[in-house]
Amino acid sequence: MDFDFTPEQSQFKDELREFLRAEVPLEKQEVFGQWSEEQYQFGREINRQLAARNWLAIGLPEKYGGGGKGAIERGILAEELGYGRVPKAGFIGLGIVAPAIMAFGTKDQKDLYLSPIAKGEVEYCQGFSEPNVGSDLASLELRAERDGDGYVLNGAKMFTSYAFQADYIYLLARTDPQAEKHRGISLFIVDMKTSGISLQPLPYINGEMAAQVDFDNVCLPWSSLIGEENRGWYQAMTTLDYERSGLGRYGSVRRVFDDITDFCNDSAPDGGQPLAEHPLVRHQLADRRLGMETWKLLCWRVAWLQSTGSTPNAEASIAFLYGTDERLRFAEMAMEVLGPYATLRNGSGQAPLLGNIEGIHREAMHLHGAGTTEIHRNIIAQRGLGMPR
Ligand SMILES: Cc1cc2nc3c(=O)[nH]c(=O)nc-3n(C[C@H](O)[C@H](O)[C@H](O)COP(=O)(O)OP(=O)(O)OC[C@H]3O[C@@H](n4cnc5c(N)ncnc54)[C@H](O)[C@@H]3O)c2cc1C
Numbered sequence: 541m542d543f544d545f546t547p548e549q550s551q552f553k554d555e556l557r558e559f560l561r562a563e564v565p566l567e568k569q570e571v572f573g574q575w576s577e578e579q580y581q582f583g584r585e586i587n588r589q590l591a592a593r594n595w596l597a598i599g600l601p602e603k604y605g606g607g608g609k610g611a612i613e614r615g616i617l618a619e620e621l622g623y624g625r626v627p628k629a630g631f632i633g634l635g636i637v638a639p640a641i642m643a644f645g646t647k648d649q650k651d652l653y654l655s656p657i658a659k660g661e662v663e664y665c666q667g668f669s670e671p672n673v674g675s676d677l678a679s680l681e682l683r684a685e686r687d688g689d690g691y692v693l694n695g696a697k698m699f700t701s702y703a704f705q706a707d708y709i710y711l712l713a714r715t716d717p718q719a720e721k722h723r724g725i726s727l728f729i730v731d732m733k734t735s736g737i738s739l740q741p742l743p744y745i746n747g748e749m750a751a752q753v754d755f756d757n758v759c760l761p762w763s764s765l766i767g768e769e770n771r772g773w774y775q776a777m778t779t780l781d782y783e784r785s786g787l788g789r790y791g792s793v794r795r796v797f798d799d800i801t802d803f804c805n806d807s808a809p810d811g812g813q814p815l816a817e818h819p820l821v822r823h824q825l826a827d828r829r830l831g832m833e834t835w836k837l838l839c840w841r842v843a844w845l846q847s848t849g850s851t852p853n854a855e856a857s858i859a860f861l862y863g864t865d866e867r868l869r870f871a872e873m874a875m876e877v878l879g880p881y882a883t884l885r886n887g888s889g890q891a892p893l894l895g896n897i898e899g900i901h902r903e904a905m906h907l908h909g910a911g912t913t914e915i916h917r918n919i920i921a922q923r924g925l926g927m928p929r
Contacts (some may be wrong), residue, residue, distance in 0.1 A: 543844070545612065545616070549616060552609075552613060552616060557620055559589075559590075559593075563586060564625065566625075568582050569626075570583075570628065570792070570894075571625075571895055572792075572896045572903050573745075573899025574747055574885075574895070576923070579627040581627035581629075582627055586627075586629075587629055588661075590625070591605065591658060593749060594607045596634065596658060597658035598613045598614055599611070600642070600654060601642075604650065604655050605654070606618050610846075611844070612843060612844070612847050614846075615785050615840065615843035617793055618788040619785040619791040620791065621791065622789060622794075622795070623794060623795045630657070632663075632664040632701075632706075632710065633664040634657060635777065635818050637708075638658075638711065640710070640767075640776070641654060643778070643779055644766055644767030644768070644779075645814075648811070649763070649766065653729065657675075658895075660723055665700050665702040665706035666709070667682075667700055667710065667712070667753060668776075669698045669700075670696060670697055670698050671696065671698045675911070675915050677712070678722045678725065678773060679721055680725065681695055682694070682714060682755065683714050683717070686715075689761070689762075689864075690760045691759075691760045693730070693758040694757060696755065697753040699751075701750045702750070703739050703750060703753050704741075707733075708729050708730070708731055710728075710766075711728055712725050712726070712772055713726060726766075726769050727765070727767055728764045728766060729777055730764055734759070734760070736831065737753065738753075738754045738756070746902070761779060779857060785842040786842065786859045786860050789840050789867075790836055793832075793863075794836070796870075796900055797832055797870060799893050800877070800893060800897070803815070804825065824873050824876070828866075828873050832861065835862055838855075838859035838862050841859070842855050854919060854920050854924030855924075857916040857919040857920050858920055860910065861913055862913070864904075864907060865913075867900065870904075871901040872901070875921075878897060882901075882902045885899070
């Protein structure tokens with residue numbers, strides 16, 4: 541493994557960091573555990589500015605408005621956006637949909653969908669989970685039946701983040717109910733304005749309003765199918781593995797770790813010695829520094845594997861699971877070190893570090909998105925350790 545950046549990659553990282561420092565002032569930065577429409581719209585604006593420099597879709601070919609670079613540059617971008625606390629927008633289109641279209645889309649689909657994603661013009665949501673189906677995703681029930689002019693969708697999707705903002709939903713539906721469950725599923729891109737789609741609001745704990753998305757005789761043209769009919773399960777799983785490095789999540793938590801380190805060096809909340817002189821605080825921070833460095837290396841190993849053309853799978857789950865656990869360890873340590881003040885939310889005059897400790901503690905309880913921690917353990921056992929299903 542070689543973790544040295546090339547001179548061009550280092551230059552990209554420096555220029556990007558400079559740009560984010562100038563364009564993302566403190567008051568616009570994302571705060572853990574707090575979602576707002578205003579911040580999300582600001583995230584979209586930053587995306588458009590990144591796109592104007594060909595940085596947003598850094599991994600897509602230049603002919604589609606991308607940067608024509610590889611997995612290492614994607615990792616640099618993700619880590620810096622996380623560290624710069626850029627409010628998240630557009631990441632489902634960029635990170636999940638675009639790679640699927642690149643791998644399995646027709647020429648017409650590439651021409652139609654890729655450039656708006658690269659320019660930051662469109663938002664996607666992901667319709668995988670359903671009211672009765674989560675971890676056992678291959679049992680999904682949303683039906684896509686062929687009729688004369690295309691497909692007709694009936695059923696529902698659940699926990700659909702960004703459904704209210706999205707222009708399109710990228711979804712999995714059952715196209716062959718007779719087939720073995722993994723083999724009767726197909727991938728589609730559906731315009732959210734299509735007649736028969738309705739949203740039931742579903743509030744998340746961070747203030748975001750997600751949705752249950754209902755489909756009532758929604759008619760789709762043949763061209764909405766991505767890749768091969770009934771191969772959607774395999775296509776979706778392959779493209780999820782292409783992009784996952786976890787560096788964005790690492791970057792955002794690392795920023796709070798660096799902030800609390802500075803805070804402990806500088807502050808003496810009781811008017812006495814700075815927190816950094818307290819032996820227990822020093823050791824707790826030193827322990828978490830070990831965790832942060834381990835997490836970073838695990839994420840970069842995934843990015844490096846991607847850059848060699850392989851598709852990391854157990855390695856991505858190892859990095860993801862370690863990150864989920866480390867985020868919680870860090871949040872609990874920060875709560876203990878800063879005491880009751882750390883429970884104050886952003887907006888309270890006395891909240892330390894913009895309320896990020898309270899927010900990160902709340903978000904660290906989120907163990908379900910992108911596969912639950914148990915499912916990642918199953919993947920590591922099966923694919924990393926060769927154990928039976
Ligand atoms: C904040 C948030 C945002 C989300 N955004 C989206 C989104 O945009 N699009 C989308 O499609 N989905 C989204 N999801 C849904 C997410 O993918 C599911 O919550 C997840 O797949 C788990 O499904 P479930 O909630 O139905 O739990 P279940 O699958 O019912 O699991 C319940 C519990 O049983 C455990 N369990 C289940 N199966 C096994 C097993 N085989 N071995 C061991 N333990 C097991 C699980 O780990 C979990 O602890 C989001 C979820 C959250 C919390």
